[in-house]
Amino acid sequence: MRAIRRSRFRNTTLVTGSVLCAGLVLSACGSSGGTEDPADSAKSGGAGTVTVSTAKGEVEVPLKPARVAALDNTSFATLKAFGVKPVAVPKALLPKEGFEDWQNDDSIKDVGTHREPKFEALNASEPDLIIGGYRFSDHHDKLSKIAKTVDVAPSDEAADGYVASLRTQTETLGTVFGQEDKAKEIVAALDTARTDATGATQGESVFLAVASAGKIDNGASRINRLAEPLNLKNVLSAEGEDSTSVHNDSGLAPETVAKLDPDWVIMLDRDAAVGTEDGSEAIAAKTIVDGMEAWDKTTFRTKDQVVYLAEDFYLTEGIQAYTDAFAQVATAFDTAG
Template structure:
C-alpha cells in the first residue's frame, strides 16, 4: 500500500472520530452525563479510567472496539462484546471472534495497523504482545482511547490481574460480572494456599518443541507467578533465570536432582501447535517418558499439575482461577 493511501485512511478515520466528538459536545453538561446507547446495549455514560498509558475518558460501553491483548480476548467474548478488529490469529479456537467475521489485523510480529485505523475504534484494548505498538497506534488514532491494562513489572501479579478485570468491567458496563470473577479468583487462591504444605518443594517447567525446560519462580513464563501468589517453596533456583517463552535450558538431570514434590507445567505446544493444527507431543507424555525423571517424587506420585491448555495465549485472570483450583484439587486429593 502507498504511503499516500495509508495517510488518507488515517485522516478519514480521525476526521470521522472528530465529527462524532463535536456532535457529542453540541450541548453543555457534566462529563459523566448518561446518554442513550444504541438499542439492545447498556445505558452509556462517560467514565474516567487509568491504564498504563495514562488517564482516559471513555463512553462506556464503547461501540467500536479493537482487541489486541491476549489476556482479555476470552473475557470480552464471555461478556458478549462485539469486536470490529483484533489479533484473531492469536485467539484460542473456541472464541466467537474466530468465526464471526472479526477483521484479523494479524499477529504481533507483522500487524496490519492500517486495518486498526479502518475499524475507526472508540477504544483499542492493547497490551501484552502488542505493547510495543502502543505509541504508533496512538499516533494513528489520536481520537481513540488506547488502553493497556497489562500487569506492570514490580507490582503484585495477582492484584494486577484483578485490576485488569475490574477496569475492563467498568469500561464495558460489566462491573457485577467483573466482581464475580475477582471473587472466584480469590477463592481459588485461598483454596490452593490452604491445601499446600510449605514443606513440600515445587518446580515449574515449560514444555516446547518436545523439550522440558525450567520455569523459574517469579520470572518463569506463566508458571513463575504462581510461586509468589501461592507462597510455594521452590525446589530449584537458577542464576540468570529468564522470562523466556520456552523456559530456561536446564538439564532434566538437574531437575531430577532437585527432586520436587510437585511439578507445575505450562505446555506451550498445547496452545501454539494445537491452535495451528500441528501435531505435538503433550507435556504429560514428555514428563512420564523421561528416563531421568522416573525417580522424582512428583512423577512417582503423579503430583503434576498442568496449566489449562490455552494458557500460553490466554494468561488472564480466569485462566489462573482454573489453574489454582486445579492445584487445590490435586493437593487436597493428596492429603485425603
C-alpha cells in the same frame, strides 16, 4: 489499585481516524482527540465518558464503547463474559476453543499478531476504543494514532504482582463497559480459588516447567506468577530471565531436575497452545514427562504429582485462566493429602 473516576457526559470524545488515505501512512491517519460530531456520539452510544487509570496514566475513554478492538489476549474471556463483540482481534492469539464465533466471524477484522500487526485492518475496523497492552504494549503509540488506546493489562511490575493486577484489570474493564457487578463475580471467583490453593499447599517443593519444542525447560519466568501467592518452594528461580525466556532452550538437563527432586511439577505446555516452529505435530507435555528416564525415581513421577495447566493457558493468561489454575492446584494438592 488503579483509581477510576467517572465524568459527566462531555461534548468531546474520540475521533477514530477511520478515513483511509491512499497508501496508508499510519502516522498521518487518525487522531485520539478532537470535537465530537453526531455520528461519533451515536457510535459510542451517547453514554458519556469515564476516566480510568492505565499503564500510561489516567485516560478518558468512551463509556460503554460500541466498537472495541481487543488486542490484549488476557482481556478476551472477560470481554466475552461482558457480552462484548469486538470489531477487531489478533485471531492467531485466540484460544482454539471457546472463541470459535470470533474466529469465524468475517465482520471481526484480523489484525495479525504483535510480531506482525496489520494496522490497516485495525484502522478499517473503525474502533471507538482499542484495548492494547501486554503483547501489543510496544505498539502503543502507533495504536493511539488510530483510536483511543488503553493499556490495563496485568503486569509482573504491578505494585502487588501479576495476580493482583488481574483483579484491577477486570474491575477497570467492568467500569468501562458498565459491567461492575459481573466484574465483581469474576474477581470473587479468583479470590476464592487463590485462597483454596494457598490453603492446600504446605511448603512443598515445586518445579515450574514449560514444554516447548519437544523439551522440558524452566518455566518460572512465566508461571512463577501462579506460584508466588502459594505456600510452595520453587526449586529453580527465574532470576535474570524475562517472560520471553520460555521461548528458548536454556539447556536445562533432566538430570538437574532429578537431582533437585521436587515434590511437584506445575507444567505449562506452550506447544499445545501455539504448535511447533516447524509445523510438526506437538508432543504432549505428559508424554515427554512420562518418557523421561532420568525422572523415573523422582518424587513427582513416582507419586504422579504433576499439574498440567490448561492447554490454552499460554494464550489466555487472564483472570479466568488463573482462577482455573488455582482451582487445579487446590484439587491436586488436596487429593494428594
